[in-house]
Amino acid sequence: MNSPESIYDFYKLKRVIEPKNIGWHKVVRCKNTIPFIEKHIEILKQDCLEELSLNPFAAEMLSRHPEKIIWNRFVKNPNAVHIIDKYFDLCFQSLNKHGKQELLKHPNFVHLIKKYQQKFVDELLFIDFIPDILEIKKPEYFDLFEKYLEKYPEKIEEIQSYAFWQELCQNPYAIHIIENNLHKIPDHGWAALVKNENAIHLIEKNLDKLDYIGLNSLYQRTYVCWERLSENPAAISFLKKNIDKIRWEFLMKNPNAIQIYEDYPEKMWNYLWYLDYENMSVDMPIFELDYDAIKKRCNIYKEELMQITLHPSRIKHYLDMGISIEELDNYM
Numbered sequence: 001m002n003s004p005e006s007i008y009d010f011y012k013l014k015r016v017i018e019p020k021n022i023g024w025h026k027v028v029r030c031k032n033t034i035p036f037i038e039k040h041i042e043i044l045k046q047d048c049l050e051e052l053s054l055n056p057f058a059a060e061m062l063s064r065h066p067e068k069i070i071w072n073r074f075v076k077n078p079n080a081v082h083i084i085d086k087y088f089d090l091c092f093q094s095l096n097k098h099g100k101q102e103l104l105k106h107p108n109f110v111h112l113i114k115k116y117q118q119k120f121v122d123e124l125l126f127i128d129f130i131p132d133i134l135e136i137k138k139p140e141y142f143d144l145f146e147k148y149l150e151k152y153p154e155k156i157e158e159i160q161s162y163a164f165w166q167e168l169c170q171n172p173y174a175i176h177i178i179e180n181n182l183h184k185i186p187d188h189g190w191a192a193l194v195k196n197e198n199a200i201h202l203i204e205k206n207l208d209k210l211d212y213i214g215l216n217s218l219y220q221r222t223y224v225c226w227e228r229l230s231e232n233p234a235a236i237s238f239l240k241k242n243i244d245k246i247r248w249e250f251l252m253k254n255p256n257a258i259q260i261y262e263d264y265p266e267k268m269w270n271y272l273w274y275l276d277y278e279n280m281s282v283d284m285p286i287f288e289l290d291y292d293a294i295k296k297r298c299n300i301y302k303e304e305l306m307q308i309t310l311h312p313s314r315i316k317h318y319l320d321m322g323i324s325i326e327e328l329d330n331y332m
Contacts, residue, residue: 006035024048031057041068059083066090072099081108088116092123101132104141113140121147130159134167134174142173149177156181165189172198187212191224197234204238210245223247236260258285 013019019040027033028044028051037044037052038061044052052058053070059079062069066087071094074080084091084103095103103109104120113120121144130148133141149156165185168174169192178185178193179202185193190209193199203210210225229235230250236259239246243260248267251257252274261271275284308314318328 008033008035008039019043025051028052028058029055031055034058034061037061038065041065044068046070053077063087071095072102075099075103075106078108081106081112084109085112085115092119097128101129104129104132105136110138110140113144117144117147120144121151131161131163131167134164134171137171137173139173142171146177156184162188166192169193169199170195172196175199175202178202182206188214191228194225194229194235195232197232200232200234200238203229203235230254255285 020043022040024037024044025048028037028048034055034057037058049068050070050073052068053062053073054077056077056079059074059077060083062074063083063086066083069083069087069091071091075084075091075095091103092100130145133145165188169178169185169189175196175198178199182202187209190206190212191214194203194210210229211223212225213221214224216222216224216227226245227247227250230239230247231253233254233256236254236256239251240260240263243264246260248270251260252271257271261268272286275286315328319325
């Protein structure tokens, strides 16, 4: 396939300029030099091809030269997905472990997960990759994990890494798997589970697990479960029943916390201090509809609306249509 016509079709390097002496490591990063690069792509060395593979403006050109693509870099290119789809087998075979992880994390790759699901399950999803998949909290990726467990049900017994339980317990789609493996969840897993908005019913039934002492984000040893639970928007009803356990300095980060602070106005200043005033809007929980103001505004139109609706000519029109006096309310 020929490349599109460009301004570089009408220019050439001067005879005294050797193409190999061009600063290709810089040229390959540009957006407006792609046709020029394509004319000389055969002389590019590995390091330049790596940079070129990352260039989003070079993706289409590289689709015409798949043998020049450095796939471990190309999977990070935001414009690469349709080309990866076109040359998927070549891409997959060329990727190292890190490259395959990058491919899975590519934000535009999600719609192809189902298409290549079986290949991932058969060839990619060994234990080291599972935390990366669970970290991406999208149903397509969790479905991939479930297909893996269907094929290798014994693997959940082998996966005992910190990262696995951390990501599984935070994943909103994993509740049914978590419910079937509650007895296997380590203490740090519970510290992750309390952040899961779909797990409140499990937390309510396992209060003893919340007394785990671990490191918080400030690397302090504390009751991390209650700190994180205080931030969980879905936990408000549960927290109302356990007021003495609330960590107020963490509750103020909870978008639904106003429901608790209304009952404890002496602590309200903490909450108000934390609000994002730079992006202030009426959607913030400190606002509510002013029905008196709405009623006052509507009264401006009330009299005029009644005059139009109840005008004698309008009533006569309905009566002429054969509508009885008793039925008028249904039409006015």
